[in-house]
Amino acid sequence: MKVLVCISHVPDTTSKINFTDGDTVFDSQGVQFVINPNDEFGLTRAMWFKEKQNATIDVINVGSSNTEPTLRKALAIGADKAIRIDSEPIDGMFVSKEIAEYIKSNHYDLIIAGRESIDYNGGMVPGLIAGLLQINFVTNCTKLEIEGTKATFEREIDGGKEILSCDLPLIIGGQKGLVEESDLRIPNMRGIMQARQKPLEVIPPSTSSSKTKSIKFYKPAPREEVKLVSPDNLDQLIDLLHNEAKVL
Secondary structure (H helix, E strand, C coil): CCCEEECCEEEEECCCCCEEECCCEEEECCCEEEEEEHHHHHHHHHHHHHHHHHEEEEEEEEEEEHHHHHHHHHHHHHCCEEEEEEEECCHHHHHHHHHHHHHHHCCCCCEEEEHHHHHCCCCCCCHHHHHHHHCCCEEEEEEEEEEEEEEEEEECCEEEEEEEEECCCCEEECCCCCCHHHHCCCHHHHHHHCCCCCCCCEECCCCCCCCCCCCCCCCCCCCCCCCCCCCHHHHHHHHHHCCCCCCC
């Protein structure tokens, strides 16, 4: 079985985010980047298929050369090959088209993507890839088993869970539950050394173009000061709720 894991290169959630050029460009200076957590859950599940079912794992990313450390980490975790499509990931449609074009020439039985990336939270890429390739798709996937050419999976739905099955090929949008955080793998020294010898293929983008353009970014407004009201002064509390907060 051939597995492709889509890897997003995203800022660590502890990083301080800023924008430049009138809040139109993300400022990457001093930002620590990591594998998108939802993608890392998927990569860890793919490693299970490699160890139990002798699957081969490729990882793919649309990005410039600064994403290669993230791909090398995926190789150190256990992926066999990395592919970088040499272009800025402008929007979800652009990324989806680039990855779909690669898959058209390189067959995979299972494609694993995170249900969304933690930077833009678009949640579009796996579904768009499925539409472009006309293959089966499920998102919010929390369990996945493969037996021969049939997949059985579980996904979160509003108020519960749904269990389904379908034939391969399949693309999923994975999340926590596919594996638990305690199952995530930290590259060891042997894996890091082996990753240096594994292939990292850089290919040019296709002729696809973006459909959207970011105009401006806004950060959440800073929290206002908290006003403390004595529990004995209900009149002041009512006045503040009515005249300042305007919730009464």
